[in-house]
Structure formats: C-alpha cells, structure tokens
Amino acid sequence: MSHLHTGSCLCGAVKFELEGEFKKFFLCHCSRCQKTSGSAHCANLFAPGAKLTWLSGEDKLSFYQLENTHFHAHFVLHADQMFQPMQKRVTWSWFQPDA
Numbered sequence: 001m002s003h004l005h006t007g008s009c010l011c012g013a014v015k016f017e018l019e020g021e022f023k024k025f026f027l028c029h030c031s032r033c034q035k036t037s038g039s040a041h042c043a044n045l046f047a048p049g050a051k052l053t054w055l056s057g058e059d060k061l062s063f064y065q066l067e068n069t070h071f072h073a074h075f076v077l078h079a080d081q082m083f084q085p086m087q088k089r090v091t092w093s094w095f096q097p098d099a
Helices: 031-037
Strands: 004-008 015-019 024-028 041-044 051-056 060-064 071-074
Touching: 031 041
Parallel strands: none
Antiparallel strands: 004 015, 015 051, 024 041, 060 071
16 A cells, blocks of 8 residues: 655745655664754654655755765755655655645
8 A cells, every 4th residue: 555645845845745655763863963953863764665756846956965875965955944855775864744
C-alpha cells in the first residue's frame, strides 16, 4: 500500500509530494544537524524507495553537499530557510506536511 504525503517550505514557494511509506524516524544530534536546525537536533524521516515529485518551486532551491560525506541541505533561495526533502541516495529528510 502506497501513501501520498504533500508538503512545502515554510513560505509556500516550494511544494512537493512524496509517494511511499516512512520506515524510520530519528533525531540526529551531530554538530552539522545542530547548525542547520539551530537547535539540539534535526528530525529525520526515512522513506526508502519513495518517489519525490516537485509540484512547484524546484527552481527556487539551492543545494549544499558537504564533500566526502552524506550530509546535505537544500535552501529556498529567496527566504534563506532550510528545506530538506528526501533524496534518492541520501537518507536525510525533512518536510512540513500540509495540514
């Protein structure tokens, strides 16, 4: 059974849907996650094999990959906010579900 999740960045400029099931959730307390979140941790969802579809705003995203690691982050260019949707080969994931 496939689940469809929709979400967006905080300002709503970037919207997406994710088709698949979340299999794991954990809070990462590494220094990189602390820096990107501005808190003690980042919440991470894992959805292996899920299909990510951009509904709008993909062109407004910038991507940062820390060399020789699996750490990455997406940023909405005009809003300076972090946005980490799930990637195919990297498991870090964040999204704001629609209410």
